[in-house]
Amino acid sequence: MVLTQVASANLEGLCSKEQLELLNTVDSLRSQGISHYISLPQIIVCGDQSSGKSSVLEAISGVSFPVSTGLCTRFPTELILRTAPHISVKVSIIPHNPLRRDKQSPSTDFHEQLDSVQQLPELIENAKAYMGIKTLGKAFSNDVLRIEISGPDRPHLTIVDLPGLIHSETKNQSASDVHLITQIVKNFMSKKRSIILAVISAKNDYANQVVLKLARDTDPRGLRTLGIITKPDTLAPDSSSEKSYISLAKNLDVVFRLGWHVLRNRDTDADTWSLAQRDTQEKEFFSKSAWASLPESSLGIASLRSRLSKLLLHQIASELPSLMSEISREIASCETELKKFGDPRTSPQEQRLYLIQISQLFQSLMQAAVDGTYTDPFFSDSESDAGYPKRIRAIIQNLSRDFAKEMAERGRFYRVVDSSKKSETTSSHISLTKDEFVTRVxxxxxHRRGRELPNSFSPTIVTDLFREQSQLWESIVKRHVKRVWSAAQVFVDDLVSHVSDLETNEAITTAVVKPKMEAVLANLELKTANLLQLYRKDHPITYNSDFTEALQRIRLERHSDKLDGILKSHFPNASLESTSVHLGSTYVNFQSMRRQLVQSVEPDLYRWSAAEALDSAEAYYEIAFKRFIDEISIQVIETGLVAEIREILSPLAVAKMTDDEMEAIVGEKENIRVERKKLEAKLKLLSDGSETCKRFSGFRTLGTTLC
Structure with missing residues (x-):
């Protein structure tokens, strides 16, 4: 490799200190992998294989790279040129995916710096080995080889050279190689802040060169593409091919906003010139050929260096506002992701503190929900699908009301209907008239008669009647308890999800909430079964004075129709609904009325005692029915469910946890720790880049032109 003097007249005054710092800032962002997240202003060199890209790079940089026919660039190469008092060369590898920058990726360890350039070829070969490219023609890589060259006569410029596009597979280049290179080039071209240097060789018809098609696909309006024509000396003077290419260079055929540029590079097989001799020969060629009709700004390497430096500075300055906005959005995204992880928690103290903070917020919102105080934003709108499930007190109240209503409407197995209605029997109930019910009793x-007299009944009749009448309670109450428990489970899941990050939420749900809620359900089922047993298995017992009142009311209702008829026959003008009636001169036959009242009593002692037993069973059912509903609400729902879910994640429960339990629940998993470190590193990088960019928010490239 040879470093040669580059004419600096065109570079003098081109880059101020601030402009240079701006270039270095963008390079720094790129070196850290920011371009994986954000498109950075850059110049990329693209072209078909053997189009002369490497010779263009050599001419621009003033660095003689080893180039030979049959060999091609096998990885993206980022070339950073800077003016400096002393010569310095640095070579490193930037992994394609910054998320893989770990100790398992050997390419991340490759960083070399030289005081002289003699060892650069050897370093480049070593870099190829690090990227897995050990045999020429056998492999390509999308990792980036970064070469930084400083010297007293280097231009201020950064360009990225991409692998040459392959038209078809060969014995040394497989179909997968063709696809990989095309994808690499497309990826770089598609970045909206990339300036495309589309290199084409005059040796071939430009209509057949793949790079132009890709440039058109990714930049349809040609706003950010600069065409480079190489090997113009291979065209026969005054030939149609030469005229066609001159027309192309004048931007008359394939039109690019940035125009075209022509270079006459040295032939690596035939020419043995130094780079200085190459520049001289190029000037001589353009001065004596038909290419002289083009403006000097579109010919030769000297004008191209100046043109590219100005173009890159202009691109950076014009894209700076949108770049800053995009960095800000990425910073906000990083901060949001980090907030999801919460505070770092690697030690037992950090873990316990973190979980206590979660539990305090959990208990505060739980108390508000149980009390029915829905002022916190967590509860959302009660009318929304997301809001109502979080209002657990309202849900319990509504479900309990529905339970009481269902018990009243469907709790009786025997349903007494008017004599005008037809009796029916279903799987859930039996409908029958009062007389039919008495007959059944x-x-x-x-079948149960003992030694009792004909006008009395065994207490077991009341027990059996009540058990039959209440046999539907079990299915109704179990359904109710399961509904309330399911609603509570949804509520608790929503609450845990609200107070914790995604990873912790899953851990708390798995380790705490799910086992506890399953235990709560088992306890609810046990409490419900015990309550049912008191009513379904044991003998009816009550000391409630309401029982006597209910029994008298039921008996009165049973005899009321007959008694009303008798009284109406003796007092035809009296209102039986009135509490005080003046009869006046109405004649009353008390003997007849007494006889009718006595005869109204059931003459069949067995039916009379059956009716009395039925009245007692119905009176007890009314008392037990109301009591059972209250007991389910208090002993099962409130005591067995509400009180338990309040303590699922209380600070006291957290305080009782062992360090191992704490680690299992809120200890950061290895993938979270790795992801947190990556996000923190990314955030720092973006923040530093943002601060640097802000210093140039008013930067403009004054006095520069694009072509």
């Missing part, structure tokens, strides 16, 4: 008594 008579049959029951016949």
């Amino acid at each position: 008579v049959d029951m008594m016949a």
Whole structure:
């Protein structure tokens, strides 16, 4: 490799200190992998294989790279040129995916710096080995080889050279190689802040060169593409091919906003010139050929260096506002992701503190929900699908009301209907008239009769009647308890999700909430079964004075129709609904009325005692029915469910946890720790880049032109 003097007249005054710092800032962002997240202003060199890209790079940089026919660039190469008092060369590898920058990726360890350039070829070969490219023609890589060259006569410029596009597979280049290179080039071209240097060789018809098609696909309006024509000396003078290419260079055929530029590079097979001799020969060629009709600003390497430096500075300055906005959005995204992880928690103290903070917020919102105080934003709108499930007190109240209503409407197995309605029997209930019900009780008594007199009944009749009548309670109450528990489970899941990050939420749900809620359900089922047993298995017991009142009311209702008829026959003008009636001169036959009242009593003692037993069973059912609903609400729902879910994640429960339990629940998993470190590193990098960019928010490239 040879470093040669580059004419600096065109570079003098081109880059101020601030402009240079701006270039270095963008390079720094790129070196850290920011370009993986954000498109950075850059110049990329693209072209078909053997189009002369490497010779263009050599001419621009003043660095003689080893180039030979049959060999090609096998990885993206970022060339950073800077003016400095002393010569310095640095070579490093930037992994394609910054997320893989770890100890398992050997390419991240490759960083070399030289005081002289003699060892650069050897370093480049070593870099190829690090990227897995050990045999020429056998592999390509999308990792970036970064070469930084400083010297007293280097231009201020950064360009990225991409692998040459392959038209078809060969014995040394497989179909997968063709696809990989095309994808690499497309990826770089598609970045909206990239300036495309589309290099084409005059040796071939430009219509057949793949690079122009890709440039058109990714930059349809040609706003950010500069065409480079190489090897113009291979065209026969005054030939149609030469005229066609001159027309192309004048931007008359394939039109690019940035125009075209022509270079006459040295032939690596035939020419043995130094780079200085190459520049001289190029000037001589353009001065004596038909290419002289083009403006000097579109010919030769000297004008191209100046043109590219100005173009890159202009691109950076014009894209700076949108770049800053995009960096700000990425910073906000990073901060949001970090907030999801919460504070770092690697030690037992950090873990316990973190979980206590979660539990305090959990208990505060739990208390508000249980009390029915829905002022916190967590509860959302009660009318929304997301808001109502979080209002657990309202849900419990509504479900309990529905439970009481269902018990009243469907709790009785025997349903007494008017004599005008037809009796029916279903799987869930039996409908029958009062007389039919009494007849059924008579049959029951016949099978259970003991030593009691004909006008009395065994207490077991009331027990059996109540058990039959309440046999539907079990299915109704179990359904109710399961509904309330399911609603509570949804509420607790929503609450845990609200107070914790995604990873912790899953851990708390798995380790704490799910086992606890399953235990709560088992306890609810046990409490419900115990309550049902008191009513379904044990003998009816009550000391409630309401029982007597209920029994008298039921008996009165049973005899009311007959008694009303008798009284109406003796007092035809009296209102039986009135509490005080003046009869006046109405004649009353008390003997007849007494006889009718006595005869109204059931003459069949068995039916009379059956009716009395039925009245007692119905009176007890009314008392037990109301009591059972209250007991389910208090002993099962409030005591067994509400009180338990309040303590699922209380600070006291957290305080009782062991360090191992704490680690299992809120200890950061290895993938979270790695991701947190990456996000923190990314955030720092973006923040530093943002601060640097802000210093140049008013920067403009004064006095520069694009072509």
